[in-house]
Amino acid sequence: MSHVVVVGASVGGVTCVQSLRELGFDGDITLLDAEYGPPYQRPPLSKEVLLGGDADDADLLDESALEAIGVEFRPGTPAIGLDVAGRRVRLAHGDLRFDELVLATGGAAAVPAPLTNLIGRGAHVLRTRTDAIALAAALGPDSGLAVLGGGVLGSEIASAAVSRGVPTTLLARPAQTLGPLRGALARPLLPLHRSRGVDVQTDRTRISHGAGRWRIDAGAARLVADVLVVAVGVRAAARWLARSLPVGPDGVRCDWRGRVAPGVWAVGDIADRAGSRHDVSYNTQAAAVVQAREVAGAIAGDPLRVPVVPYFWSDLHGVRVQAAGRIPPDARIEPLDRDDTGAPHVFAVVDDDGTVVGAAAWGSARGFRRARTMLGTALDQEAAAR
């Protein structure tokens, strides 16, 4: 009987094993994770959980639900190596043989070398449930917070913190991007933060630590903070694969279906998938979910038949930011609608030959849906101006 091993039990790995069963796969399935506890998803960690919500709300399912569908779940079991030709995953105590292997080990907080000593001194990162509980406990109205990194993660942390009354400084870049959004698409970001009381600094910063506090020199500004969070990016959790597979800084290289080698597949943040770099969902939960369904379909012999439009979302200060489709580097950005202050907040992304390939909106569900229906069509300038 066929044995599928899935390494990594977050949203990619869990969606994959559930989809395998729903598609009728009846072989053995083993699901491993390095962490302990029930599988969980990450989006609530920087939203509801930081706002004081229950960390258990991030759980994807409990262990009995995996048992009920005949999945052997082994938490606290890191994979440490892989023998592709011999079809074996190496564990701390012995090997695990597989017929099909799905790599879903995702990513970890990236901390560039000059900053690693900050982490050693108690600076926070936010990737795991444990990280979120620790950060939520450290936030309070009497302790100032500094967030290094103004991207999606740093922005969501700053947003949650100010809404809890925490004095918050965001150390961002002058032309800060938000996930796939850059240029005109990201322009609403820093004004939004400032309008909600976040102190945004975009000058080069120097951070030092002493007497339990962080000192931050940002251009002419001299600041102190009690809590520092480093949110400067993610690196693929692929080190354990480096001797066996083609691994780059963005993960394991695979084809457009997620295939890495015969019998080996990759999904989610660890997958450096051909052709997906400009999808708005690149390295998001939305992509992990779709890729997991696609790979499960390939293994179970039941490929996905519906079209899936890449999707991105973030929640900042009660404003939902959404994007769909692709944003190629040389695309043109057309504003479709403006907010009350006259600033553009709904956009179409148009490629060389005038086709709408992407859509984005800040705080406008209606505008977003309208922009999304334009995907794949030629931009109608008159309709766009309306």
Place this chain on the structure above:
Amino acid sequence: MVEVVVDSAACVGAGQCALTAPQVFDQDDDGIVVLLAGVVTDVSAVRQAAQLCPARAITVIG
């Protein structure tokens, strides 16, 4: 026949469900999922919609 439950608080308005199973899911003005039929017979489209929801807001029971 299966039962479908949506968690509208978790829904992020991606609209993938309405694209995958338009007989069962629609979106309101805010983009939040609206269930058109709680008990459904076209099980495969609904299961696929549940699998593809990026917020994992859809549960299929049975």
